[in-house]
Amino acid sequence: MRIIFVIAAALALAPALGFGGVYILSEARFRDVKRGPAFDHPIPTDAASIERGRHIARTRGCFGCHGQNLEGKNFDEQWDWPERAVAPNLAEYARKHDPAAMEAAIRQGIGANGKALTAMPSFNFTRLTDEDVAALIAFLRAAPVADSSVPKPKLGWAVRWSFITGAERHMAYWAQRVPPLRIDAEQEPVLAAGEYLAMTMCNECHGLDVRGQTLFPPPTPDLAIAAAIPRDDFENIIETGVGMGGRNLGLMRLVSPDRFPALSDDEVDALHAYLSSRADEPVPENVFWRPE
Ligand code: HEC
Ligand code: HEC
Known part of the structure; x- marks a missing residue:
């Protein structure tokens, strides 16, 4: 009798333990990041720098993913991965977070909560210069905050599992593997x-x-x-x-x-x-x- 009870209890708990395990192990992956030194480059406020920041935002695709008014975007319908990707309202984000947090998200693939990002292609921005990151932040800070409400992002269980097995890598991992720039600007x-x-x-x-x-x-x-x-x-x-x-x-x-x-x-x-x-x-x- 007792053994049957134990088996039944184990069967009932297995899914919960399984999901719990996947949750804990995948969260450990997202927290496995090496953060660079805190960004302390001064953020300019002059019109030319803000314009430079707008050019960086335009040509690097911030508008396409975060919305033409930077209002944020729910990718539910475009991507079925990682269940629900949501790009936040960037002008609002720039008011709430300091430049070091913004730089970590943009160039290092690490979010303000300390966890690696999964959907934003930060590795594409890793080699942006300090000046251009500062100009980008200046632009985002100066941009009007559009009214918006986007839902919370969601990570699917299958996606969490693929991070545990290493089939998927997070953005902080990719960002660290971008080759350095090699060409000397003085000479060429x-x-x-x-x-x-x-x-x-x-x-x-x-x-x-x-x-x-x-x-x-x-x-x-x-x-x-x-x-x-x-x-x-x-x-x-x-x-x-x-x-x-x-x-x-x-x-x-x-x-x-x-x-x-x-x-x-x-x-x-x-x-x-x-x-x-x-x-x-x-x-x-x-x-x-x-x-x-
Ligand atoms: C969002 C993803 C993405 C980005 C960013 C991107 N490409 Fe592409 N590119 C593709 C894809 C996908 C193809 C087509 C692959 C295929 O079907 O052969 C492609 C094809 C090309 C081709 C081949 C065209 C042809 O006629 O076959 C060129 C040239 C090219 N890209 C240049 C660039 C350059 C230069 C940049 C940066 C300014 C760039 N791409 C950025 C995704 C991208
Ligand atoms: C291909 C789409 C895409 C592009 C391009 C993109 N983002 Fe994102 N961004 C996202 C998504 C999706 C998130 C939500 C986090 C995640 O799921 O990775 C995000 C999150 C962020 C965050 C918040 C990170 C956090 O959680 O603390 C910042 C800041 C950010 N992006 C800035 C930028 C800037 C600046 C650019 C342009 C240089 C840019 N993004 C380009 C899709 C994109």
């Missing part, structure tokens, strides 16, 4: 400017080193293909997300028109020159975003 100013743009705009989807990504579908090409694309065709592709031969580039078509038409001619020149210059260099092997 145009190529350095192009590298900076590529490594803070295109590595969201084209691999952390922009030499192609095969980790997630759809695989994206090595951007050294720019060498084979005339400069004006290249500009057209990145501003529309429509590729060679009129091909719809999918995810790129969704984000490009919102971000890249704001690039100046000089920026497009630099980006094209830098990416083209990669064509002679071998593609780095043994990186996790291009397993082979």
Whole structure:
């Protein structure tokens, strides 16, 4: 009799223990972050810096994901992952959090609650300079706070499980693996400017080193293909997300028109020159975003 009771109790508790375990282990993953030194760069208040911040926000896609009025966005309908991703109201966030918390979210993939972010592509912003992060924060602080209410984000159990097994990695993990910028701006100013743009705009989807990504579908090409694309065709592709031969580039078509038409001619020149210059260099092997 007693043994039956014990078995019944174990069966009844198993799901609760299982979910509890998944919860605890996945939370431990999200708290497993290495935080860099607190950001203490002064935040400017002049009009030129705020305008620079707006340009960074536009070309790096903050508006597309956080809303054209920075009001926040519920991704429920676009993404079924990680159950419910919600980008917060950024102008409001900028009033409530200090620059160190904002920098940690933007460049390091660590949220104000101390846990790694899961949906915001912070690794795409890791190489932004201190000046540009400060300008971005200045812009967000100065932007009017739009009225909005977004629901709370949710992490699904299957998603939590995939973080425990290592099938998924959080943004603080990715952010730490972005290769450093290599080109000396004193010696090669145009190529350095192009590298900076590529490594803070295109590595969201084209691999952390922009030499192609095969980790997630759809695989994206090595951007050294720019060498084979005339400069004006290249500009057209990145501003529309429509590729060679009129091909719809999918995810790129969704984000490009919102971000890249704001690039100046000089920026497009630099980006094209830098990416083209990669064509002679071998593609780095043994990186996790291009397993082979
Ligand atoms: C691809 C969509 C996407 C882009 C692009 C994006 N964000 Fe986010 N952001 C999110 C989501 C989703 C969250 C909620 C946290 C999460 O789920 O990772 C978020 C969270 C944040 C947070 C709050 C972090 C916290 O919880 O404390 C800040 C600050 C932020 N984003 C700033 C920015 C800035 C600045 C930019 C532009 C440089 C930007 N984001 C671009 C999707 C995006
Ligand atoms: C949000 C994801 C995303 C971002 C950001 C992104 N791309 Fe793409 N890109 C893609 C996808 C997806 C494809 C198409 C893959 C396929 O189906 O072959 C693509 C294809 C391309 C192609 C090939 C076009 C063709 O005709 O085949 C070029 C060139 C390109 N991207 C350049 C860039 C540059 C330069 C940047 C940065 C300014 C950039 N992309 C940023 C997702 C992205």
